[in-house]
Amino acid sequence: MRRLPPLTAIEAFVQVARTGSVKAAAQELALSAPALSRRVQALERFIDKPLFERRHQAVVLNEDGERLLQQIAPVLDRLTDAVESLTSGTEVLRLRLGVLPLFAAQRIFPHLAELRARHPQLHLDIDTAGHNMARVGDGLDAAITITRDPDPSLYAKRLDRNQVYAIGARSMIEGPDPVTDPQQLAKLTALIHRDMPDTFSAWRHAAGLDELEPLAIDHFDSGALMLEAAAQGLGVAFMHASHFDEAHDPRLAKLFDIEVASPYSYWFVCRPRAMQQKPVRLFHDWLVETLVEE
Known part of the structure; x- marks a missing residue:
């Protein structure tokens, strides 16, 4: 079997990549900043390549780091969910969802009790930060975004047409x-x-x-x-x-009785292969059934 780097080093790398900050990542993992930096450096030594561009106030993934994150972050997330489901004594399906606060408050939260009753094992981690479509696959499993046209590389389902x-x-x-x-x-x-x-x-x-x-x-x-x-x-x-x-x-x-079709719509977006993941699929199907008027 091929030797693998320490899981703690992988976890540190993913957390720094997602937060863009050694300090923030260290707080998330309950480590000191120097200890977390040593774990990231251990991973870089293992693969014999730098993964970040170090700047004064932040760290930014380089090309190799981006490639590694895209491949390794989903695997780490699935591993985390698998361990959580075993230790909790029941299957836990966790969806990391990016959504605009107003849409969440007006369109999702009034129906969440119905979602929980239908899929009690499905749990949502809600992220209301901006630019969520750009973060799909990198910290987010899926997003609900408002745009003219979604990224063509993503799976996209239009949720509404509006005025x-x-x-x-x-x-x-x-x-x-x-x-x-x-x-x-x-x-x-x-x-x-x-x-x-x-x-x-x-x-x-x-x-x-x-x-x-x-x-x-x-x-x-x-x-x-x-x-x-x-x-x-x-x-x-x-x-x-x-x-x-x-x-x-x-x-x-x-104010005025003027009919104006909006150039924007709300869309559900995710990586195409993410639709094979059970939490993404369950939430997508429920969302479309609940909100989309054909």
Whole structure:
């Protein structure tokens, strides 16, 4: 049998690669930073190649490190799950899922009890950090992302088709100077999500107002905060109809009766071979059955 490097060295390498920080990885593994560095160096000596580019505040995988991580991280994750299932006395299926917070709160969490009742052995590790599609296969088993077009190298299932709404405070249409004409946006702030930068331009084009410029454009990376800003009268949020409908917030109102197909959709994405993994397959099938309207 071919000799293998120590499992502790492999575990240290994967943790540093995923966090991008020796300090953070050491905290996760309950080690000192020097002890963790020695484990990574032991792996590099074993394969006789450096795996990281060392920088002042971070470590970044080099080409060899990227290749090794892609091959070894899924194996380590499966090993971890196998040991956990044996030590817990029951089968545990764990899914590392990347998802945007607003989608999780509005569309997934209201149905999680149903998922747990159907698959009590399935457990979710929820990751709400950004750029989740880029991290699929590298720390995430699967992700729910919002995009125009998913990465063609990934398996992708569209979860919805939506419309863009102009969403503002209800006081904007019920006050003494109601906002009834889209031209009034020239005196208002547009609120745009960083993952959906073209929502306003798509809405403006559908309204036949390509030259219209708002007073200002404020960018957010949180849909929940966009809705709150709109409710407080801080601007007009250009978001999906589902975001408005699922918010159930009496402070909010759709400002104009304009039909605009969104260029963006929510997608479930994973590596093609990940669909062969039981936790990914179970969650995918439940998600599609629960949320997708054919």
